[in-house]
Amino acid sequence: MDTSTAHPHKDLNTERAEVQREPFLVALGERVRSLRARKGLTRRALALASDVSERHLANLELGVGNASVLVLRQVARALDCELVDLLSDEGANAPERLLIRELLRGRSDDELRRARLALTELYGQAGPADARTARIALVGLRGAGKSTLGQMLADDLNVPFVELNREIERVAGCGLGEIHNLLGPTAYRRYERRALEEAIQLYPDAVIATPGGLVSDPATLNLLLSHCYTVWLRATPQEHMSRVIEQGDLRPMAGNQEAMDDLRRILDGRAAFYGKADLSFDTSGKALGEAYGGLRQALRQQAGR
Ligand SMILES: Nc1ncnc2c1ncn2[C@@H]1O[C@H](COP(=O)(O)OP(=O)(O)O)[C@@H](O)[C@H]1O
Ligand SMILES: O=C(O)C1=C[C@@H](OP(=O)(O)O)[C@@H](O)[C@H](O)C1
Numbered sequence: 445m446d447t448s449t450a451h452p453h454k455d456l457n458t459e460r461a462e463v464q465r466e467p468f469l470v471a472l473g474e475r476v477r478s479l480r481a482r483k484g485l486t487r488r489a490l491a492l493a494s495d496v497s498e499r500h501l502a503n504l505e506l507g508v509g510n511a512s513v514l515v516l517r518q519v520a521r522a523l524d525c526e527l528v529d530l531l532s533d534e535g536a537n538a539p540e541r542l543l544i545r546e547l548l549r550g551r552s553d554d555e556l557r558r559a560r561l562a563l564t565e566l567y568g569q570a571g572p573a574d575a576r577t578a579r580i581a582l583v584g585l586r587g588a589g590k591s592t593l594g595q596m597l598a599d600d601l602n603v604p605f606v607e608l609n610r611e612i613e614r615v616a617g618c619g620l621g622e623i624h625n626l627l628g629p630t631a632y633r634r635y636e637r638r639a640l641e642e643a644i645q646l647y648p649d650a651v652i653a654t655p656g657g658l659v660s661d662p663a664t665l666n667l668l669l670s671h672c673y674t675v676w677l678r679a680t681p682q683e684h685m686s687r688v689i690e691q692g693d694l695r696p697m698a699g700n701q702e703a704m705d706d707l708r709r710i711l712d713g714r715a716a717f718y719g720k721a722d723l724s725f726d727t728s729g730k731a732l733g734e735a736y737g738g739l740r741q742a743l744r745q746q747a748g749r
């Protein structure tokens with residue numbers, strides 16, 4: 445059937461453009477328009493200020509085309525907002541978020557940490573202060589000694605030792621391998637959070653060895669920091685690697701240099717997050733017994749345990 449007689453060519457194109465408009469680009473365009481209106485700028489004025497043609501800007505505002513990141517950055521600068529404000533509704537279109545962000549702007553890391561603690565308190569997410577030191581959680585990369593030193597510490601303090609990996613398997617009803625391979629990383633993180641919530645409920649007094657990747661989920665990290673006295677067990681990348689190999693995991697041997705580079709990158713990427721722990725303890729260059737003695741002493745001095 446020849447539809448072109450029923451629908452003139454131009455209408456078909458318009459219709460197609462309507463159908464094909466990508467909702468994300470439409471929302472992006474609406475945010476640009478709304479930010480521009482709030483500033484009281486005409487499209488022409490914004491075009492001038494951002495050095496983007498009026499036509500290009502019109503397309504952007506209509507959600508047509510796909511503006512480059514650099515063009516978006518120019519528009520954001522001209523609107524005096526962050527690039528992310530164009531991309532997400534959590535930004536400049538929500539007045540409270542905007543006002544809070546303004547209060548936090550330029551603060552030091554320590555000031556931000558105090559703001560986080562105050563918010564944790566305000567939203568009832570903090571555990572009682574004394575309960576926090578009763579629950580010691582060890583964080584760090586594979587081979588840090590979380591399982592080994594954790595078990596020794598629990599025996600010494602005469603409290604249960606909780607290997608969170610086992611709790612995750614219990615919550616999921618299958619092995620870690622199955623969770624990763626069959627259900628994927630998002631499901632894994634969900635089980636990990638649920639396992640930690642349950643462990644906090646079940647064990648007021650314990651030593652918890654956490655999985656190395658736990659710090660990559662901010663909600664789970666918040667939960668951990670607010671309910672446990674946390675200790676980052678540190679080691680050099682070489683020692684992480686040699687300890688893991690010594691435990692019989694020969695996989696990293698295959699491409700040692702590549703595996704070493706990966707390990708370094710993972711450690712670099714996580715260090716600032718592991719660093720949020722209440723205590724950092726360096727295990728490198730120490731025999732196991734010596735490391736344990738040092739950890740025990742640091743806990744007595746810093747946490748009164
Ligand atoms: N100074 C040290 N601190 C911690 N572990 C050490 C040290 N020296 C040797 N090790 C060995 O390194 C391994 C650490 O592995 P593990 O406790 O399983 O770490 P994680 O649970 O953090 O992955 C253990 O076999 C432990 O005996
Ligand atoms: O560092 C990581 O990304 C991981 C470390 C492992 O835990 P351990 O640190 O307990 O060995 C593993 O269980 C986890 O799935 C991923």
Ligand SMILES: [Mg+2]
Nearest residue numbers: 590591592653
């Ligand atoms: Mg372990």
